[in-house]
Amino acid sequence: MSTVVEADQIRTTAEAVEAAAIPRRHEVHADPEVAPCEVPDAVAQTPVTEKSQAQWAYERLILYIQNFEKQLDNEHEVAMGFTGGHAGALRIEGMGYFDPDLVTFYGTDSSGVKTQLVQHISQLNVMLRALPKQIETAEPNRIGFRLAQDLTKA
Template sequence: MTDTPASPPLGATVVPVPYEPPSPCTEEAARNPAQWMYERLKQYIKDFERHLDDDHEIAARLVSFGQTLTFHIEDMGYFGPDLVTFFGKNEHGEPVQLVQHVSQLSVLLVALRKQEEVPRRIGFVLDRKDGRGVPPGGA
């Protein structure tokens, strides 16, 4: 018997995420796992956004709070050595912030209908930030 992956359901679109083996654990990554997680998430977000159409933007769906929570991701950051944060708005336009420990991080990236005329893309914004998730020159 061979181990073959199951076929996706009919009508499903399968978009492979490029796999890049993790870089060797550096002393800096060992001291600040939140920074390492932030950098990896940033790449996943950029890859996910690359496949979105003009009517959708990136969002996160969480199911570990006793109910399902979905929100549009507007920004992301970290507080080393162990916390990653997501900032965004829920379906009512109210601000939300998720603070998650790196050992418990589990976020489902999903596409939601855009909230504004132009869909928000955060991948390029994350690229302009320094290692603390703060825009260069920011506080």
């Protein structure tokens, strides 16, 4: 059995490899009230090496969307802004992935036109935006909650 020494910590090679495959994240916000997104056990316990790039991007995007929505008031919903071009924003109504390397977003654009974006993970560049609710309802549409429920089923 071989060992690895890291910052005054001795681990077996197996422990070092396992630690390298477990997802890590770090965030700092100017506002101390902004909590970092929580990573469900179903996501954190599966080593990254066992996921396709598309699945891994999909799972992390869900966590970011859900955390973004937690910061919104009842008058706003999450949307995704596009970089480059003049496509505007997509009100996110669904999301998926196609192994090994495609992520897709479903929704409507600012004109209310049904829209789907299919993007290769190497081109993935998402800006989350808060848009006013389209329909006057008591509660805003929270897609992040539904997407996160899907992660826990995995």
